[in-house]
Amino acid sequence: MTAIASQKPILSLRSREECRWDLVSLGEVMLRFDPGEERISRARNFRVWEGGGEYNVARGLRRCFGQRTSIVTALADNPVGRLLEDLMLQGGVDLSHLIWSDYDGIGNESRNGIYFLERGFGSRAALGMMDRGHTPISQLQPGQVDWDGIFATEGVRWFHTGGVLCALSASAPEVAREAMQAAKRHGVIVSYDCNYRPSLWKSYGGRQRACDVNRELAPYVDVLFGHEGDLAAELCDASSGPPWHNLASYTAMVGRTIAEFPDIKVIATTTRRPRTANRNDWAAFAWAAGEVFQSMDFLDLEIYDRVGGGDSFAAGLIYGLMAERGMQWALDCGVAHGALAMTTPGDSSMSTLAEVERAMQGGSAGVQR
Secondary structure (H helix, E strand, O other), rough: OOOOOOOOOOOOOOOHHHEEEEEEEEOEEEEEEEEEOHHHHHHOOOOOEEHHHHHHHHHHHHOOOOOEEEEEEEEEEHHHHHEEEEEEHHHHOOOOOEEEOOOOOOOOOOOOOOOEEOOOOEEEEOOOEEEEEOOOOHHHHOOOOOHHHHHHHHHHEEEEEEEEOOOOOOOOOHHHHHHHHHHOOOOOOEEEEEOOHHHHHHOOOOOHHHHHHHHHHHHHHOOEEOOHHHHHHHEEEEOOOOOOOOOHHHHHHHHHHHHHOOOOOOOEEEEEEEOOOOEEEEEEEEEEEOEEEEEEEEEEEEOOOOOOHHHHHHHHHHHHHOOOHHHHHHHHHHHHHHHHHHHOOOOOOOHHHHHHHHHOOOOOOOOOO
């Protein structure tokens, strides 16, 4: 079942001409250590990438879709921080809102976040290990960022953040709230990705605290993202059972969410059916303007590196809505972009808009000459 997209714009966006940035993200950027085909505990060489849930969205919009994006983040000023800066510069995301923190020589006061991730194969699941305590952005406090200057003076069309940022410290949700409130004051569209990470919330109240934070921030959200199960568990009931598996149950979840948070304009979620660690069914649902939309399906999708698929989905959907292509096109764009992102290494998209559009049209995997 696929609904017909509305002819009128779904969101009321500020004009591109009056804004310096199409999108600004708030979130942590880490250095990822990738052991390739090896196990973390047996590897002798690692490839490094930059990555972070909110940053990946800004990078995808910049590199694949040609949008003007910036990131509000913080790094410790040491060689690892400067490596992250160099990687982000290659990604094309503006760094004028990057906050540098003094480094004390050993990281007692602040240190840059890193994480290790092995990809998994067959019946062996992917495995990640975080090492991101005492990072500069986790110590960020309300009042340290001039949000009115960013949203009003510079001008921004869209602001994006999410549950990963909010899980970093007790103060992080207040920083997110301050930013979201400022965005709303200046007519900026706000998107939020629930992105639940058990390892991050473990010290801050677990799933229930994540649920409470998301519900506190939901009144400021225009576009809500979450992978299958997150929205049901974190907005409707923290003790919810298994995620939905069909359009009817998704529609019921949306109905409960909109009844409580009527200002949300779009709800979009990916669905994933793992057959093995490297073969998944991949699709999405969305709700907008009273209609439920179902995406094209990528059945038995071969996965090279699954990290960042949801962020690339968000980037593609945001681009479609910014371009006023309609909800169905935006949803399919997000799913196609996410599918392609999972066929390349690293957290971020390596695709072009032409490749995304070809995937949306069901293009084959034959060699392009």
